[in-house]
Amino acid sequence: MPETNPPSSVQPRSDPPFCGAVDWGTTRFRLWLLDRGGGVLAEARGPEGMTRAAETGFEAVLRGRLAEVGAPAGLPILICGMAGARQGWVEAPYVAVPAGLTGLADRAARVDTALGDVRILPGLCRADRAAPDVMRGEETQLLGLDPAAGAALLCMPGTHCKWVETEDGTVLRFRTAMTGELFDVLGRHSVLRHALAPDAAGPDADDPAFRAAAARALADPDPLGALFALRAARLLGFAEPATGAAELSGLLIGAEVAAARRRHPGHDRVTLVASGPIAGLYDAVLRAAGFTVIPVDAEAATRRGLFAAARHLWP
Amino acid sequence: MPETNPPSSVQPRSDPPFCGAVDWGTTRFRLWLLDRGGGVLAEARGPEGMTRAAETGFEAVLRGRLAEVGAPAGLPILICGMAGARQGWVEAPYVAVPAGLTGLADRAARVDTALGDVRILPGLCRADRAAPDVMRGEETQLLGLDPAAGAALLCMPGTHCKWVETEDGTVLRFRTAMTGELFDVLGRHSVLRHALAPDAAGPDADDPAFRAAAARALADPDPLGALFALRAARLLGFAEPATGAAELSGLLIGAEVAAARRRHPGHDRVTLVASGPIAGLYDAVLRAAGFTVIPVDAEAATRRGLFAAARHLWP
Numbered sequence: 001m002p003e004t005n006p007p008s009s010v011q012p013r014s015d016p017p018f019c020g021a022v023d024w025g026t027t028r029f030r031l032w033l034l035d036r037g038g039g040v041l042a043e044a045r046g047p048e049g050m051t052r053a054a055e056t057g058f059e060a061v062l063r064g065r066l067a068e069v070g071a072p073a074g075l076p077i078l079i080c081g082m083a084g085a086r087q088g089w090v091e092a093p094y095v096a097v098p099a100g101l102t103g104l105a106d107r108a109a110r111v112d113t114a115l116g117d118v119r120i121l122p123g124l125c126r127a128d129r130a131a132p133d134v135m136r137g138e139e140t141q142l143l144g145l146d147p148a149a150g151a152a153l154l155c156m157p158g159t160h161c162k163w164v165e166t167e168d169g170t171v172l173r174f175r176t177a178m179t180g181e182l183f184d185v186l187g188r189h190s191v192l193r194h195a196l197a198p199d200a201a202g203p204d205a206d207d208p209a210f211r212a213a214a215a216r217a218l219a220d221p222d223p224l225g226a227l228f229a230l231r232a233a234r235l236l237g238f239a240e241p242a243t244g245a246a247e248l249s250g251l252l253i254g255a256e257v258a259a260a261r262r263r264h265p266g267h268d269r270v271t272l273v274a275s276g277p278i279a280g281l282y283d284a285v286l287r288a289a290g291f292t293v294i295p296v297d298a299e300a301a302t303r304r305g306l307f308a309a310a311r312h313l314w315p
Numbered sequence: 316m317p318e319t320n321p322p323s324s325v326q327p328r329s330d331p332p333f334c335g336a337v338d339w340g341t342t343r344f345r346l347w348l349l350d351r352g353g354g355v356l357a358e359a360r361g362p363e364g365m366t367r368a369a370e371t372g373f374e375a376v377l378r379g380r381l382a383e384v385g386a387p388a389g390l391p392i393l394i395c396g397m398a399g400a401r402q403g404w405v406e407a408p409y410v411a412v413p414a415g416l417t418g419l420a421d422r423a424a425r426v427d428t429a430l431g432d433v434r435i436l437p438g439l440c441r442a443d444r445a446a447p448d449v450m451r452g453e454e455t456q457l458l459g460l461d462p463a464a465g466a467a468l469l470c471m472p473g474t475h476c477k478w479v480e481t482e483d484g485t486v487l488r489f490r491t492a493m494t495g496e497l498f499d500v501l502g503r504h505s506v507l508r509h510a511l512a513p514d515a516a517g518p519d520a521d522d523p524a525f526r527a528a529a530a531r532a533l534a535d536p537d538p539l540g541a542l543f544a545l546r547a548a549r550l551l552g553f554a555e556p557a558t559g560a561a562e563l564s565g566l567l568i569g570a571e572v573a574a575a576r577r578r579h580p581g582h583d584r585v586t587l588v589a590s591g592p593i594a595g596l597y598d599a600v601l602r603a604a605g606f607t608v609i610p611v612d613a614e615a616a617t618r619r620g621l622f623a624a625a626r627h628l629w630p
Contacts, residue, residue, distance in 0.1 A: 086550075125547070126547075127551060129548075131544060132544050132551050133543065133544065133547045134547045134550050134551065160543060176543040176547070177540055177543070178505065178543050181505050181506060182505075185505050186500065188504075189503075189504045191475075191493075191496060221574070221578075222577070224539050224570075225490065225574050228475060228492070232440070235401075235440075235449050236409075236440055236442060236449065238444050259540050262537070263536075
């Protein structure tokens, strides 16, 4: 039986299960057993994301997790995320934007498996040679939001942060910022690693060093050109490694938000789709940049998006 | 005896040696035996830069290389570069800008060694808390240039590219762009590694993919925000990994030059201090950005700078 981290939960049931909803990312697996109202009957999560499942077998992972939550045989299963990538279980080809969100479920890829009706939602692509882009997983979060009337701008942070423009339930365009990955590779592999305390906790939105670095980046026409200053400040005794991670995070998120503000002059409101500490970091910088922030929990949005797509497929 | 790569050369001598001039970088060691006119009597180079010499001993490395080129005992030796860093042989503390170049030799650190009169030139720092910066080695190249009358802007590429403003032989300000290191860490450690052919040769200034990416970056108000497009273009079949390295290089150098152009609106000429393939890459992008380029060979500038400082110390 697969290990569980954090522990699965099985609630006392009132309604029969309607479907299994799976968020299958690169490094994480999450399964919800949902009733016909979208309520959570049971939940399981673990570290067997695409990378691990590609070695141990996708079907075996799913079978084990379904048994763990007591899913009845043949329950319809809807999956989103990297399980639908080319290197995943079954490829669910990208749907090109502009794309309506409610129709995405019709483009789900069917998996040939003894487990029954198992489908994987497609990602979205921007098939624009001047600005090519892809997403996989965020489209399901978008489907789980209350559709904004008119035009909306969404910020969906993570390893790769997606900036998405929607209008009346249609995704018009999006762009990916590699901010989270830049923080990781610069902090671990570049000369800036010497500017960061090796055992520091993750940046905190209330840290004055984070806020000051973000404010500088928002005001700097070339914030990423100031990266080396993090190292130089420590060589010259102006700053300590203890504040390095907060400064690097503030600089990078500030640079990203400053560019987004310039790119979207018509938007003064941003829907921030995020969970955990990163939500606080982006919230602080978006507000510092003058945006009004509408916060949405990313995990809840994924679950609601999977439920909406499942109701569309199995009315 | 230390290995030599490429082989040392010992020329037939006419004049007696005047001094030994050493460029001691992080990963490379170079020694020239110079006559009183600055002519090269002999030369040695090898991989025992600061990193290796810190383990095997700086004095042993220098002693071996001096013997190899047949330097007479007690010959004065002048060193520039990372041997003067805190983790080097003897620290030669940074001199703060604005700083006159000809006086730098007077701030050289003396090394207590049986080899005789051995000194290490200091680096420069910008002790500005809003834009702290440091250099070590480039100040010697600046000393080796014909001093420009009036104001000059210099671009000195490498792992860390220095943009330097001088006026009548004084360094006013400088700023470091981490472009070379960004190319390295993104290409090896980020998701962009999948966009680069693993065995590709280094980028070439004549490569259309390099030039196109640089042109796009020069025209893009947020070129570093377009990094993920390199990956997406390959997922969508718009481009091949074979051109990935050229595109990443063009994007990063283009972003750097675009920012420099905005930061220095009063300069239409740039002195480009560089050797090897990187000289061609920066030359192409600087010209594409509308700059007039004055090329200077970086290695020759280092040698001339060491000679100028040696003549100042030992007239």
